[in-house]
Amino acid sequence: xxxxxxxxxxxxxxxxxxxxxxVATVVYLAVKLxxxxxxxxxxxxxxxxxxxxxxxxxxxxxxxxQCYEGLDEAKALYEWNYQKQLLCxxxxxxxxxSWHEAKDDIFTREFLLRRPIxxxxxxxxxxxxxxxxxxxxxxxxxxxxxxxxxxxxxxxPELGTIKAKSVPLTVLTSNNFRDFGDALKRRCVHxxxxxxxxxxxxxxxxxxxxGINQLLSQQLVSFVQLLRKQNIKKxxxxxxxxxxxxxxxxxxxxxxxxxxxxxxxxxxxxxxSDIDQILPRIPSLLPED
Amino acid sequence: xxxxxxxxxxxxxxLRKGGVNVSVTQVIAAIQAAAAVGLAKEDFYTAxxxxxxxxxxxxxxxxxxxxxxxxxxxSSVFEKHTDHNEQETDGATAALQLVDSIEGTGMGRGAGATxxxxxxxxxxxxxxxxxxxxxxxxxxxxxxLEQGAVAEIDKxxxxxxxxxxxxxxxxxxxxxxxxxxxxxxxYCKWLDCLSFLEKYMESLLEDLLVxxxxxxxxxxxxxxxxxxxxxxxxxxxxxxxxxxxxxxKMARKLASxxxxxxxxxxxxxxxxxxxxxxxxxxxxxxxxxxxxxxVISKPELVLLCDVSGSVAVFSEFMLQLVYTIQNxxxxxxxxxxxxxxxxxxxxxxxxxxxxxxxxAFAKARYAMSPFSDYGRVFRQFEKEYLPTFSPQxxxxxxxxxxxxxxxxxxxxxxxxxxxxxxxxxxxxxxxEEWNTEDSIIGIYAPYCRQVFECRxxxxxxxxxxxxx
Numbered sequence: 001x002x003x004x005x006x007x008x009x010x011x012x013x014x015x016x017x018x019x020x021x022x023v024a025t026v027v028y029l030a031v032k033l034x035x036x037x038x039x040x041x042x043x044x045x046x047x048x049x050x051x052x053x054x055x056x057x058x059x060x061x062x063x064x065x066q067c068y069e070g071l072d073e074a075k076a077l078y079e080w081n082y083q084k085q086l087l088c089x090x091x092x093x094x095x096x097x098s099w100h101e102a103k104d105d106i107f108t109r110e111f112l113l114r115r116p117i118x119x120x121x122x123x124x125x126x127x128x129x130x131x132x133x134x135x136x137x138x139x140x141x142x143x144x145x146x147x148x149x150x151x152x153x154x155x156x157p158e159l160g161t162i163k164a165k166s167v168p169l170t171v172l173t174s175n176n177f178r179d180f181g182d183a184l185k186r187r188c189v190h191x192x193x194x195x196x197x198x199x200x201x202x203x204x205x206x207x208x209x210x211g212i213n214q215l216l217s218q219q220l221v222s223f224v225q226l227l228r229k230q231n232i233k234k235x236x237x238x239x240x241x242x243x244x245x246x247x248x249x250x251x252x253x254x255x256x257x258x259x260x261x262x263x264x265x266x267x268x269x270x271x272x273s274d275i276d277q278i279l280p281r282i283p284s285l286l287p288e289d
Numbered sequence: 290x291x292x293x294x295x296x297x298x299x300x301x302x303x304l305r306k307g308g309v310n311v312s313v314t315q316v317i318a319a320i321q322a323a324a325a326v327g328l329a330k331e332d333f334y335t336a337x338x339x340x341x342x343x344x345x346x347x348x349x350x351x352x353x354x355x356x357x358x359x360x361x362x363x364s365s366v367f368e369k370h371t372d373h374n375e376q377e378t379d380g381a382t383a384a385l386q387l388v389d390s391i392e393g394t395g396m397g398r399g400a401g402a403t404x405x406x407x408x409x410x411x412x413x414x415x416x417x418x419x420x421x422x423x424x425x426x427x428x429x430x431x432x433x434l435e436q437g438a439v440a441e442i443d444k445x446x447x448x449x450x451x452x453x454x455x456x457x458x459x460x461x462x463x464x465x466x467x468x469x470x471x472x473x474x475x476y477c478k479w480l481d482c483l484s485f486l487e488k489y490m491e492s493l494l495e496d497l498l499v500x501x502x503x504x505x506x507x508x509x510x511x512x513x514x515x516x517x518x519x520x521x522x523x524x525x526x527x528x529x530x531x532x533x534x535x536x537x538k539m540a541r542k543l544a545s546x547x548x549x550x551x552x553x554x555x556x557x558x559x560x561x562x563x564x565x566x567x568x569x570x571x572x573x574x575x576x577x578x579x580x581x582x583x584v585i586s587k588p589e590l591v592l593l594c595d596v597s598g599s600v601a602v603f604s605e606f607m608l609q610l611v612y613t614i615q616n617x618x619x620x621x622x623x624x625x626x627x628x629x630x631x632x633x634x635x636x637x638x639x640x641x642x643x644x645x646x647x648x649a650f651a652k653a654r655y656a657m658s659p660f661s662d663y664g665r666v667f668r669q670f671e672k673e674y675l676p677t678f679s680p681q682x683x684x685x686x687x688x689x690x691x692x693x694x695x696x697x698x699x700x701x702x703x704x705x706x707x708x709x710x711x712x713x714x715x716x717x718x719x720x721e722e723w724n725t726e727d728s729i730i731g732i733y734a735p736y737c738r739q740v741f742e743c744r745x746x747x748x749x750x751x752x753x754x755x756x757x
Contacts, residue, residue, distance in 0.1 A: 005326070025326055025335040032325045033318060040345065086571060176345070178541035185343035186312050189322075192345060226474055284472040 001031050001058055001126070001169065008057075017046070017053035018203055023191060027054070030189040036149045036170035038134075038185065041193035043175055044237020048132055050193070051171040055128040060169070063123075064130045065116040067137035073144050077154055079113045107158040117148055121164040128169045134184075135174040142184050149187045196238065198225055204238060209245045219256050220245055222287045227268065232277065236268040243267050258283045293328075294320050300358050301341060306508055307354065308515035309347045315340055333359075346535055350514050356492065357507055361499040405454025409461050412482045420482060424489045427453040428497065436502050439509045443525070446491050459483070517747045521606070521717050522599035529602060532746055536606055539750060540613035557581060587619035588683050591709070593670065595688030596650070597627045597661040603717040603743070604687050605646060610753060612642050624674070625649060626666045627656035632674065663690060663733075664698035671701045675708055684709045686737075689718040690730035697729055702736045711738040715752060719744055 002008040005021075005028040012019055019027070027050075030037035039047045055062035065076055085106040092102065114122065120129040134142070148154060152164035172188065174180070196204065201221045205212060221241065228235040236244075244267045253260050261282050269275045278285070297319050301311045322336035334355060342351050404423060411419040427449035438445060450456070466476055498506050513519075516528050524532065563579035592611060594604035608623060615621055615637075622634045633649035640648065678684075684705065706712050716723065716730055720742045724731045734740050741752045 022331065022335040025332050026339040029322045029325060029336060029339060033321055035318065082571065082576060176538065178544075179538040180542070182310060182343060186315055188343075189318070190339045190343060192348075222474075226477060229477060281473060285474055286472075287474060 002028060004028075011057040012053050015053045015056040016207055017049060017057075018200065018207065019050075020196075020200065023193065026189060026191040030191075031169060033189065034167050036172055036188045037191060038172045038174065038188035039191045039193055040174045040176050042195065042235070042237070044239050045193045045195055046238055047173040047193055048130065051128055051130040051132075051173070054169060054171065055130075058126060058128065058169070060126040060128050061123065062128050062130060063116050063120045063168075064132060066132045067134050067141070069136060069138055071137050071141055073141075074115070076115050076117050076141070077144065078115055078118045078156060080107070080158075081111045081113050085111050109159070112156075112159075118154055118162070120168045120170075121148070121152060121154060121162060123168070124165055126166065126168075128171065131170065131172045133175060133177075134172050135177045135180055139181065142181050146183060146187070149184070195225075195228055195235070198222060201225070201238065201241060205241065205245050208242050209249060212245055212249050213254060215255055216248060216253065217245065219287050220248065223256065223261070223285065224268065226285055226287075227278065230278065232269065232274040233271045234269070234274065240268050256286065258286060261286065293323060296359075297323065297337070300337070300354070303354055303358060303507060303511050304341060304347075304351065306515075307347075307350050307511035308517045309342065309344075309350065311341055315343075346516075346531055350511075353492075353495070353514065354507070354511060357495055357499045357510065361496045362504060362507065404452075405457040405461070408453055408455065408458040408486075409465075412458070412462060412479050413465070415478050415482055417482075417485070420486050421489060423453050424449075424486055424493060427490055428493045431494075434498060434501065436506070439498055439502075439506050440513070442491065442494060442498075442510075442513075445494055446487070449490050449494070450487070518745045520719070520744050521603045524602065532606065533609065535746065536610050536749075537613055539753070540610050543753065544614040544617060587617065588710075589679055589681055590618045590621045591678060591682050591684045592621065592623040593630070593666075593684060593686045593688075594623065594625050595627070595661055595663075595686075596625045596655060597659065600661075600687065600689055600717055603715075605650075606749065607685075607687050607715065608646060608649075609642055610749075612637050612645070622678075623649075624670070625653050625655040626661070626670075627658070628660060628662035628665055629655060629657055630666050630670050630673075631655045660693045661688070661691065662695050663688070663692045663729075664696045664701070667698045667701040667705065671705055675705055678709055680708065680710060682709050684712045686712065686714045687717070688714075689716055689728060690714075690723075690733055691718075691727045692729050694727050697732050699732055699736065702733055706736040712736060713738055713756065714740040715743040716740060717744050718742075 002011070005024050008028050008031075009019060009021075009024045012024075027037060029035075039050060041047055051064075052062060054060075088106055088111075089102065092105070097105075112118075117129070120127050131145070134145075149170065152167050153161050155161045195201075198221060201224070202217060205217045205221060209217075224236050224241045224244070244264065247264055247267055248256070248260070251260070251264075262279060265275055265279065265282075269278060298316060301316045301319070304311050319337050319340040322340050323333055326332040326336045337355065338348070338351060342348055404426065407419065408423055410416070411423060430452035431445055431449055434445075462479060465471065466479075471479075495510060499510075516524065516531065519528070558581045560579045560581040564575050564577075567577060567579060568575040590611065592608065594600075594608065596604050604625070611618075611621060611623075621637075622632065623637065624630050624632050631653040633645075633653045636649045636652070637645040702712075714730070714733065714737045718728065718730075722728060730740065741748070743749055743752050
């Protein structure tokens, strides 16, 4: 898929996803060792984006499974299509077939509804399987994932074991909302994505908001970086920095001052209590020249 | 290659000493990963980190052991040259900067005599080479170190701080901040400098010890850094914050397990209405049976927390844990005491947990002297609050039962025990010390359903999993 880490970095950059050397190393390892990649980190640092960029960079199809509480194997792996089976039985009612023949008829792949994971394993083209927010699913579901993630296979009682045609590049993301099982974690290569450094965020802004001037982008990034160090409920994510940069550009602001920050702060901070806390302190939080 | 494999194995063993759970599969993955990325320092580090560490909480320990094991240890031929280089360039710039600073403006006079002015200067200018130089000065001032020093690293770092005038410098900086109305953005940079220097001195000291005494010391450092098994009252501020995060995650795990049990059951009584409704899809044949939810009893919980001295941290953790999963209980009431007891339930109703804890500790009247008096508290508790509890409630007492040689009032506890469903006692004191000195847990134990030793995060996790 990728011959070297440098190639991976370059290809992701071509798809507008910039990564640091250590992140590239971990992703490269996951590909090379054919292990799932578990990405953890605060909300909005680009965990899901990473999977999307990987799919784009390798020209593979992205299969996404969004986890939530109550997600079960019928929605994630496969399900038998009861209605269709029933219909089939009714049609064949008059043909006087034995039970064995009838059974063989209705438990075939034709009646199998493929859900994302089975879809990923059976795919003939290369795929990236994204299992988003694993920490939102429940403990039982984690156990289902174990067989898939370590051996890339699913056992369906009526059909037998289905092995992956080619090992899909699997990305799991987690917001660290709750602790989940060690067994699952041990099967993965770990990546902790943190907020980007000043230089990296500046590059991202330049890439995503073309036409922004140097001074403004530096000022706004250093302000956002400082906000993240404050004790607030929801620190601004990269997406919010980009939104803010776009808004400032639309307002044709060329440099930021206390007034403009005050009137646009709600783009960066989403909780009223955070805004209340930061608003009076804006003048002293602004970068000096 | 064999050499590298051995190194990684030994390193994994060291991590286990520090309380990190490393499996054999992970070690194999680490070896494969190291082979795949090569031995450049940064890549090698990333390879091991991404395969051996599964919990963010363990990363600081990993960083420390990685540095000490692969770079400081005498027997580690592996990357010695890199380390050497780093030191050389380091030293060179620092020396240069120092010359600069002495020749430079302003600070020249008196700078040699009082390092604290140098420190102030370094912080104000965010001059990292100078900070490093000062850090080295501080550590050198400690003189010759004994092997036992490893147990007192914190104390030694503090001594080194005093030697370079740390506290004077911090005071001066605070004054400057007020006088010159320093902006927050700059002040943040100052704080970064100070915390960098603190960490730098600690790492210098550890390096020094490991170089001098070898791998023995390394094991001790790993053991000392194991925050899962560290007694609650030994934790420093950073570790307390780390554990708070951990407790929140732990609580959510418990809560989600509960949610699962509350969902539609897979067995039990058949829910006829839903079964028939669902059968309509299949032309009236009930292919799938639907079951009714099980009703789960929600107990009422009463927490009685000793918040004197060494027990306070533990009580705080427990309150945080319980209020994070409050939907698990029909009602929680909480009380704080030292030698008098006060209810703090109201603070938790409309506040975030952190705010509630702050307010409860600041406003509640739980101490008239700093010495706990269990007897007096039980008597008061029985008189003022006991009649308001339902017989279904569970009372959890958090405390070390060290009564400062006062009257025990066991009858009072007995009467409390008869009024509630059960009493559980969580004791943060090590079990070896129970019933020694002024600890009288043995006298109270017969009136409790169970008494648990709960002195570190690991035990807290075990106990709550078993109870809640």
